[in-house]
Amino acid sequence: MSQIESQITEDFLTALGETESFDEEVVDRLRRLLSAAGPKVKPDDVVKALESKPASTPS
């Protein structure tokens, strides 16, 4: 990735981390994925990275 792309990707991850929906673990998974595959990351891998382990059983 170019410097500009890297900067935008980093800003993107930082912005996600500041939202309630994204905990640190998910952001880390996404960061690892993007740093390994870059822009050629597969959509299904992105979806997988965004999944959470099941939380408490709902009533």
Added chain:
Amino acid sequence: MINLDGITIKEFRGVRELSIAPNRKSFVVSGPNGSGKSGVVDAIEFALTGDVSRLSGKGTAGLSVATHGPHVTKRDDPAAAAVTLDIFVPSENKTVKLTRSVKKPKVAVIEPKDEKLRAVLERVAAHPEITLSRRDIIRYVIIEPTERSRQVQTLLKLDGIGQLRATLKTASNRAATAHNTAKTAAAAARESLKRHVDLEKLDSDEVLLVVNRNRAILGLAALSEMKADTHVLQGAATDATFATFNKESSLRDIAALTEQTATISDRVREPLDRVREILSQLSAEPDLLDRIRRRAFVEEGLTFVDAATCPLCDSAWPDIDALRAHLQEKLAKAAAAEAIEAELLDNAARIAVEARQLALSVNAVVPLLRGEAWVAFADEVSTWNSHLDGLGRGLDSVDEIVARSDVLAGDWLAPPPDLTARLDALAAEVAALPDQTASANAQTFLALLQDRLDASRRARRAALAAELTASRAALAYKTFCEVSEHGLRSLYDTVEEDFAAFYRAINSDDEAGFKAKLEVSDGKLDLSVDFHGQGMFPPGAYHSEGHQDGMGVCLYLALMKQVLGDDFRLAVLDDVVMSVDRDHRRQFCRLLKTQFPNTQFIITTHDLVWARQMRTEGVVDAKGGVNFHGWSVATGPVCEELSEIWVDIETDLAKNDVPAAASRLRRHMEYVTSELADELGARVRYKGDGNYDLGDMLSPVIRRQGDLLGLAAKAAGSWGNESEVELVRDLKEKRSAILTRHGDENWILNKAVHFNDWAQFSRADFEPIVAVLKDLLLLFRCSTCDSWLRVLPKLGDPESLKCDCGAISLNLKPKKTS
């Protein structure tokens, strides 16, 4: 990133063998058109990237580095064609030698083998825009906005941003689809649960009442609340197995399936009609379907482009950019198809949801089809269930929908024959069963409730997880769009500001108020520029070609400043300001010097005036250049490089190759005397055919020099300038001594002897000629800056005789006497 110390080119493009030494400083390669300057640019680009843009991209079909990289006489010997760069890497404070041969263009041999240095060179290789030709600068200025956006994004290495944005959008769509599927399953499971408890609304308190009523019948203690992990048979014997047939619940399941089957057609009418219309359109217009299919195919293919070979068909392309451009053009053409595709998928998804819900209802009834009488119907229902399940899961893509065209066009629901009647019969049979005992009823009710609670909980968990994933995916896409647009906007703001400032700097005389606007929208990059305060227009609207060239270079410099920042240490500019006039080029020199003091520019030009301007303005130093004054297939560029030409001639003579030495000397002398005739204002006899040879120019040039030194001596004396008197006297004495030797050899230089005859001479005859001409030329040249002396002004009475650096500056105007 890097500076160039030296460039050695062997048998590459138009160059046979050439070494030049920029020594980490800016360097100018000058010479007329066809003298081989661009060969140097190609060589640098090849060494750094393994490619030559002149041999790739649009309009270069049939050309390749492998075939056309080597010198034309070495086209069958690619190993002979090689370029070596001596490179300085400032970040490591180290030098490295990089060699690349046409035989293995992708292999950069570096010495020393240092991983950090290799990493730097790999980064350089990813920036082919370090070399810029005039053809390239037009890409940024006179071009339509979509293509400009693509070119600029490629230059800025931003193509990955668009790619990642598309991937996040696809991910978001897929997560949304998965969420919808999970939601449908959860709703169906909840509906099944609600039906079982026979409540209008699934309220936990009301469910608790029902549960405790049945538990009481079984003698189980009442539960205090319904929690997420409550087991409704809690407290029953742990090894008990519970039957799950419950008469009342089963009757409700059958009734629900009957009702759903009867009403589903109304619910899907609208989406089904639209799907049928679109499928008819696709059937009537096979080209439309092809465009939709290709779009998805190409979109997928684009994500796999990582080399100049198409990932879809394995076709070889000249370069990766050309391949990407081709695929993106195909995508753009499929834009209309994209809208139809979206509508088809949306309506099909609505049908799929209904099919999945119906399949879940069927599932609840299947266990009731027990006994001989129901075997055949059970098989039919099972087949129908598979059909519904297939529809529910198999309408996600255009190809899947098209594959089910016949089904969707006809009896898409395809229920078993006499379904309603047979369900009625089933209901009657269940209703006719003896009522269960209160205890059995309570037990089966609770067991089935637990099953459905578990299924509903699982489905709800899955739906909540899918919802969270979908909302994250949507947020990720939205956030990326916002962050990237903000990043790009601020980047383009900076580029716009720098571009306008650079352009104003080189046009301060006539466009000091110049403004520019770069606007990004829908994948386009609009560039508008101010024209003398009359408004903002596209750059090609009113500005001259020269001004457009200036804009192109300024935009390039502004972009490079953004791309590389402090790492913008090298740029190779191939005749890029050829249309810019002399005064503006001077300003351009100052721009390079002031704004890019740490950047080494390798600049080619066919204009000797500009080459000289670059020296006088300090962009290049006195020795920072080479002038090509001729080219032939046999020799490649012939350099006017003082030391090199004489070394080459000596080398020829050492090999007893007088013809080669004579050819070199004659070309050099013809070039230099024509230059000197022009610079000194020598009076050469006019020839109508313009075909001047050495004999036409040498004597007038020598005579003119004598006249000028005479003027200088007279002027110095009239002003009482003793040091200049001394200097001129010294020059005249040297000249006299050389001309005496020249006279001794005059037989051989005499016009009567055709200079082609030199080739017939022996080495012993020729060596004195070489020596005297070498010394003779030194009289016309500054030993400090190596520039030729010239008279100023060029027209009118001569006022001074000077070199580029000012070390020699002789006044030619005597003091006026009253």
